[in-house]
Amino acid sequence: MRVIHGIPLAPWTTLNIGGPAASFAELRDAADFPDFVAHTAARADGRTPVCLGGGSNVLVGDAGCSVPVLRMATRGVRILGDRGDGRVLVRVEAGHPLWELVDTTVAEGLIGMEMLAGIPGTTGATPVQNVGAYGQEIADTLVEVTAWDWRAGREVVLDAAACGLGHRTSVFKGSRRWTLLSLLFALRRSPLSAPVGYRSVAEELDVAVGERVPAADAARAVLAVRRRKGMVLDFCDVDRRSVGSVFLSPEVTAAQIEGLRELDAPVNRFPDGSTRVSASWLIRRAGFGLNHPVAKGVRVSSLHYTLVADEGASAASFAEAVDTVLHEVRRRTGVTLTPEIDFIGD
Structure with missing residues (x-):
């Protein structure tokens, strides 16, 4: 784990906006996390750190950040096997890019994430706002998360119910109490995707809404739809400095x-x-x-x-x-x- 002082945070975000971090650590090996806890205890004056993944949903203040910043860059996907109810357990390190996880699960013949193709950011960030698109969301497949609880000062395991997942929200949203370390998902083995529930994706596939198609085809169609909207990082030079959707679709009476x-x-x-x-x-x-x-x-x-x-x-x-x-x-x-x-x- 390397620690840098005074590094600009702007390049670590997709908006490329923001001042410096007083202390910036990049975690590539989960085994080094206790070192970061010790570093934080020595320097943060009791204030919990900020965790940064892909920086695709954050706006950093112009004055920067005086509390320690942890960039989660751990990687790894382990397919653990059938849990006995037709679902396959998959353990993922928090810093693993979500788009890579989707590619891996589709290649392994596992469905449940194929409609999340092309979404930027890390897997560890997905429960924070219950990331979802085109009829699928993290709440559909999340089993549990392993996290560091800064309030309790220890590692904890929270099941999906304890994560409080709702529409683009969770117990983690707006809180720095927990740093997510790894996640456990349960996916289903199938050659066909979940039913295609969105007209734009169905039109890209030239199928009726509700049909199922090979999971790889569904992922490619979602990616094509996202590209047309400029919602894929590095696809459009003109609109590349983006956080995707800035606003929630609001609930109405x-x-x-x-x-x-x-x-x-x-x-x-x-x-x-x-x-x-x-x-x-x-x-x-x-x-x-x-x-x-x-x-x-x-x-x-x-x-x-x-x-x-x-x-x-x-x-x-x-x-x-x-x-x-x-x-x-x-x-x-x-x-x-x-x-x-x-x-x-x-």
């Missing part, structure tokens, strides 16, 4: 649902039982067009209704853009958006 459907808004039921309207549709409805400038160095993407950073962007200007979109959507539609970015730093 029965009265709002009726009015939104009269406007042909995409209103759908979600796995947690909530009814939500597309955040992208709300942003467009509020008058923000593609490439629309919102704040200094920050604009709407040229491919999708989300925010991206350009030259001159700062954490302050990106936060200003988030606030501007939030208030304009509320004013024009009566619906309140919630940012899903993790804001870290001083």
Whole structure:
């Protein structure tokens, strides 16, 4: 494990925004984690550290971060075998890239993650906001996580129920109490994917919604759809400084649902039982067009209704853009958006 002082955090995030870290450690070997705990105890004055994975869902403050920052870069996937109920257990190190895990599971003939193809970031970050896309989410397959509990000062194992997984949330969201070290998933062995539940993916595959296809084909179709939206890292040079979806698709009331459907808004039921309207549709409805400038160095993407950073962007200007979109959507539609970015730093 190497520790660096005063390193800029911007290059470690997909927005390429943010000031320096007072202390930055990169963990490549899980066996070195106790050294980081000791380093933190000596330098953090009792403050828990910030954990950084792929940096694809964070906005680092312009002043940087005075508490220790841990970049989780551990890798490894172990297929442990059948658990006896038709599912196969898979143990994954927290720093393992999610897109690589999806590729591995599809190649092994395991389904349950094929619709998550192309999502950036580390596997350890996925329970934090219960990452999901195109009908699948981490809650569908997560069995347990192994984590360091900074409050208790020891390693703990939390089962999926204890993780409090909901729509883009969990007990880990907004908390630095735990650092996730490894995760255990249960996947099913099948040559065919889960039923294709989204029209855009079905159209890419030229099949009807609800059909099952080879898992590799489903993953490729999801990747193609994500690329068209500029939601795959390094695919589009113009819109590459992004955090993907800046806002959650908000839950709406029965009265709002009726009015939104009269406007042909995409209103759908979600796995947690909530009814939500597309955040992208709300942003467009509020008058923000593609490439629309919102704040200094920050604009709407040229491919999708989300925010991206350009030259001159700062954490302050990106936060200003988030606030501007939030208030304009509320004013024009009566619906309140919630940012899903993790804001870290001083």
